[in-house]
Amino acid sequence: MEILGYLMDALTPFNLLLALVGVVLGTVIGALPGLSATMAVAVLVPFTFTMDPAAGLIALGAIYTGAIYGGAYAAILVNTPGTPSAIATTFDGFPMAKRGDGGLAISLATIASVVGGIVGAVALLLLAPPLAKVALAFGPTEYFWLAMFGLTLIAALSVGNTVKGLIGACIGLFLSMIGVAVVGGDVRYTMGMQRFLAGIDLTSAIIGLYCVPVILDLVATRDPHLKPSETGGLRLSEGLRLSLARKFNVIRSSIIGTVIGILPGAGGSIAGLVSYSEARRSSDTPDSFGKGNPDGIIATEAANNATVGGGFIPTLVLGIPGTPPDAIILGALLVQGIKIGPTLFTTDGNIVYTFIWGLLIATLLMLPVGLLIGRYAYGSIIKVPKAVLAPTVALLTIIGSFAIHSNPEDAQLMVGLGIMAWFLNRYGFQPSPIVLGLVLGAIAEQGFVQTWLIGSSSGRLPEMFFNRPISIGIICAALLTVAFPIWADWKAKRRAQLARTPDPESDAGTDIPPETKMRDYPGMMLAGLFILLGVVVYLGGNAMSPLGAVFPKTIAVSLIAFSALLIAMNLRRPDGGFDRSVRFDEGAWRRLALGVVMLAWVMLLPEIGFLVTSLAAFVAIMVIADYDRPPLRTWLIWIAAGVMICVGFWWLMANVLLLRMPAGLLF
Amino acid sequence: MKAAFVTITAGLMAALPLAAQSVEEFPTKPMTYIIPFNAGGESDVSARFQQSEWENVTGQQVVIQYQPGAGGAQAWSQLNSIAGDGYTVMGINLPHTVLQPLAGSVGYATEDLTPVHYFHYTPDAIFVRQDSEFETLEQLVEYAKENPGMVTLAGSGSNSSNELANTVFNQEAGVTTTYVPFSGTGPSITAVLGGQTTGGFNYATSGIAQGDELRMLAVAAEERMPAFPDVPTFTELGYDIVGGAYRGVAVPDSTPEELRQRISDIVSEINAQPAFIEKMEAGGFVLADIGYDEMDEFVAGKVEEYTAGAQALGIIE
16 A cells, blocks of 8 residues: 555654644644634744655644644633634533533543544545545535525524524624625725725634623622532543544534535534534434533534545645635645645655645644643633633733734724623623624625526526535525424424323412513614614615625615514513613623723724733733732732733734734833 | 943944844845735735745745735735835735725725835636637637627636626627626636636636646737647737736835835845746746836836726726
């Protein structure tokens, strides 16, 4: 076997060292929200110019796969996906961590990531040329339906609250349209502000929508951030047992991840969401998803690491990068003078196969590396006092959103969206549907308009949308996902009814009146605001080219319809009066203070300088988050730690990642 | 006493060089090169080719950063807020920087930007996939004449060089084709390869990357390209279409004149490196060498050309 011979080339001490260092570096970078795999790979590319091509590739691939895995830590421990690929990891990871199973969640994520990574890499090793055809079979129509399938997850994510979930999705879809449109080229909904030209950055939106509410709630009570675990540690053997019992889920999710990784432009976040949705649909207990079901973590993490190997398939076979890090690696290969394309696997087989083996080794190394880093990360999140944890997490959100484009405006947007998300969440509009809309909006719109252009040019529009084999498959899967929860719900009610009828007496005396939902005035007021927003969005569409206007208008009409439906549903409910129980207790004051500090932080950051504002805000948040009133000595230690954290990150950004730091008055 | 004086003077001298640094010595520390697009596109690949020669030519490294967004407008609208010390330069593209400000308010005007050197261009080209029924451009034009609108051509984005070329092609050949915009060269080539569209208006570079999988029917270069000796130019076939995307290096407007010239010279020198020429030509890029001294004239000519194009696209009246 020639392929096996290349394994020996990959096993040189230097290559093993590169794989190890790459995985460690990648995991740490991925764990920090905002510092992405793309950024790490981009910074390190020049170092590979002088290396042997296979060695350089192994280093870059190891960083990439490590970063995708590392995203799970932040998702599990602070409810913030470290990379967009880990969005769906937050759904069950954070609830598990909250109830004291954080260590177990990290073990599960590690095992699933390693298996997923191996499946993806093996597919790359053995089946790359035939699998590359999948990328070509996916046309605009399929991308459109894939995005629709992703949106059906809303039904699952907002059980009992579907209308609010749909409204949230419309808001997310609206946010995704802001900026210069790819199709049509219109400048949309920027309100004349330059900062919105490039649209809402997904990463800073995710950080804001998921993480800021967590920090706001963190300072509002004196309870610890996570419930301390009873047994401590990562509970690896329990994790292995749970994963073995769910081997079908692991394998299915890995395959979904590999296939979606092959599709250029889809990527790890969609792979995670789709396989999460599939895991939930095929589960016996779909209701436990979103409340800390291990299957949710396994599905997402297996899928997103499988996209690494999958994404390399079109990159190496077709020269079409599957994901942004793939694109950078493609550039690095071209600089090395290696011609990418269909002949690569034969002409430069030694490089390609050595690299793939290196990627497999790096994936295996993720197991020990991940468990060590995970143990440390989990331990420190639990041990660090709240007064230090809250400002550190806040600092990470600011750094993460700033670092993407070296732009303080992204940090401002992050805080703004975060505070909005906290309010909306309080009134039943959860952040996940908004994020889903934001992730899928561009794919859905481009797919739709392209299909429409191609279909109407040849006068067979309905066939284009509904009569392509892969599309039909995706549509069926989507319908199943929507219909299944409704059917399961109906079946459960029916069973409950049947169980009750033969034994009417037992209900006597214990008769509990059905819990009637009272009229939800704040929800109605928000719905009113959304109707207004819908009208504005619709009218804004009038000034655009037909290509650019069709999607915004559709979304505007949907937003108005769903909001009106929400108001109508509430009008049918009994009037419980306006809830005046909202009191300004201590927690609310602390929350408010934190919101003000964070807003001031991002507004002053470009004016005064990164380090000064960060130090000031760090100390301010310490005071806000402190419940214990410790002696002065402890305070001094905390402040010293704060200074070290701020200066350390500042140094890392300015000197290692070479970001342009805002040139403020001070520094 | 005298020793102390000498020490202090020496110390001051050592602290001064940043201010009194001569242009010939520039650069004395690593430079930053901002690419206003995502990685993997032509702008990125050609900058990476430059990067591998940068240290040989200047003695210093260059760091490439990506600042994608709004088809480049996000980065260009911030160019002039960067310090004009010459250490941060930015990739700049035509026709983007002419068409975008014409199409809408994008935060900058064409004349706000200071390109110092345009180092290459990638000609537009018409592609079909290998098993397509169209062997020559003539067959495609004939088919398009008989079936107005039926020919779908994938390209990179709206108001782009690809769409401009497609519009000019429609006018020149007297046909109606449907241009389908995609979010970059990668997705649009995927659509062509997958047979989702009849063909594509892309850059000649794709002909290299995809090898035999794609057939290039004609290229919008002035003469046949060394990498594709068998592919006719549009001009040869009787259509007056020469164009593509030019890529260069721009600096903030606060950069002093001498530094602008110096950076232009650096890019010129890299353009003359044999290894660089080889990689670029093998990749389907056409080298240009438009330095700072001839920049005003070049940009003025392009503005005129693209403004006429924008009228054809319907961007402006």
